[in-house]
Amino acid sequence: MLKIPNLKKKEILAPYTTYKIGGLADYFVVATTSLELINAVKEARREKIPYFVLGTGANILFGDKGFRGLVIKNESNNFRLEKNILTAESGALISDLISETAKQSLSGLEHFAGIPSTVGGALWQNLHFLSPDRQRTIFIEEILANAKLLTENNEVIRVDKNFFQFRYDYSILHDQNLIVIEATFNLIPDTKENIQAQIQKNLEWRNEKQPSLDKYPSCGSVFKKVEGVGAGKLIQQVGLKGYKIGGIQSSEQHANFLVNTGNGTASDVIALIKLIQKNVKEETGYELETEIGLIGEF
Ligand SMILES: Cc1cc2nc3c(=O)[nH]c(=O)nc-3n(C[C@H](O)[C@H](O)[C@H](O)COP(=O)(O)OP(=O)(O)OC[C@H]3O[C@@H](n4cnc5c(N)ncnc54)[C@H](O)[C@@H]3O)c2cc1C
Known part of the structure; x- marks a missing residue:
């Protein structure tokens, strides 16, 4: 049993990310001081429970099935x-x-x-x-x-x-x-x-x-930069700029931002990532790699 004050169970992760995507975390806690952060990590380690330290969730995609373990939302901000x-x-x-x-x-x-x-x-x-x-x-x-x-x-x-x-x-x-x-x-x-x-x-x-986060939740650029070419340009070159799968669209403003148009899921993001990678590889030879962290169960 995790002994952490204010521990929550079955918390939906989507609101804690800039993508507004993500299923349930088994356990969830907000750490408001360094000491709370340290204690939460130590406690998860002691109990041998997987844990994830979450900042503003601007560079990660949580899976639709969420996270089996403890998510520690780090709000220690002195x-x-x-x-x-x-x-x-x-x-x-x-x-x-x-x-x-x-x-x-x-x-x-x-x-x-x-x-x-x-x-x-x-x-x-x-x-x-x-x-x-x-x-x-x-x-x-x-x-x-x-x-x-x-x-x-x-x-x-x-x-x-x-x-x-x-x-x-x-x-x-x-x-x-x-x-x-x-x-x-x-x-x-x-x-x-x-x-x-x-x-x-x-x-x-x-x-x-860049598309505004308020209107189009995202985690910024999804693919790593391709030196001298640009991942966004390659997406445009293969005709996928603006392409949409489910609720996720390659932004008309910035093709490397795969934005959530309202009801996007992690599965939609993954499907669009795979399609872009396949078409870019086949048509240009470049292998696009993702730069975001894929966290939890998809
Ligand atoms: C609209 C938009 C624009 C962006 N533009 C840029 C840009 O111009 N340049 C750029 O570099 N990035 C950009 N990004 C990406 C993102 O903002 C950065 O990667 C940012 O640093 C993520 O910080 P975070 O607190 O949200 O980390 P999270 O996404 O919450 O976490 C990212 C990783 O950091 C780890 N982590 C977080 N806190 C700790 C800690 N205390 N100790 C150890 N590990 C930790 C997490 O476990 C995770 O693996 C953009 C994102 C968006 C949504």
Whole structure:
């Protein structure tokens, strides 16, 4: 028996994701502090129950049959600023951190404006964006100083950023059983005007190029970038831009976003992924790989 305060049973996962898709989790808890996060993970490990740490659910697809085990929704979101050094719990929203650091005239996070993410999710994937001015890709690793992790032996350790072996869409978190508890970022003083201007530019770019999450729930780009070609372009090339299976459609605005038009299921997403992969392979030779996590039972 899991001994976790406020534990829920048979919780529907869809509302906790940006895709608004996902069946029942056997067990579900919201962790509001680092300690609650650590205790929930330790308790699942002690009981040998599968667990999944969920941020804003912006880079994953839960299956229609849900998750056999414990989903820990990480809302540990305290943070502190000491001069230009920001230390945040892993469930802090990047958007909240952007607002606060912009107010304090500290630059670094504004490049990620408009991306749904917690600190934990950002380190998992080495959050990135073409900013400033679409000239180069900026990665979260560039401002990360160090982080506090829970190891698979239930030890809490502090590691510096090299530990993460960051690459494009990759950190060591993909391959080791480690939970981010807290992260420390080095920011750079700048004017409020410069920072606000960058936020504004990035949000405008997003509004123009990407389907709005409110209207079209999604988990962003589904397929990994194809260097020099673009996954979206390949989808368009094989005539599947705008194609719909069930409630899931390759967005007319951005073909690599497979959006939920209202009643989409995980099965619809998988069917569309497979169709796109098959047609792109047959017609162009490229093998599209998914960049989102497929979690639970499908
Ligand atoms: C509209 C839209 C636009 C997007 N644009 C971009 C973009 O421009 N650039 C970009 O890089 N991404 C983008 N994404 C993808 C997504 O926002 C990022 O991958 C983000 O970092 C996911 O964070 P999250 O908190 O939602 O993580 P989740 O999706 O909840 O989880 C992702 C993975 O991280 C793991 N994880 C979460 N927290 C922790 C923790 N504390 N410790 C260990 N592991 C943890 C989870 O277990 C899971 O495996 C976009 C997504 C959407 C919906």
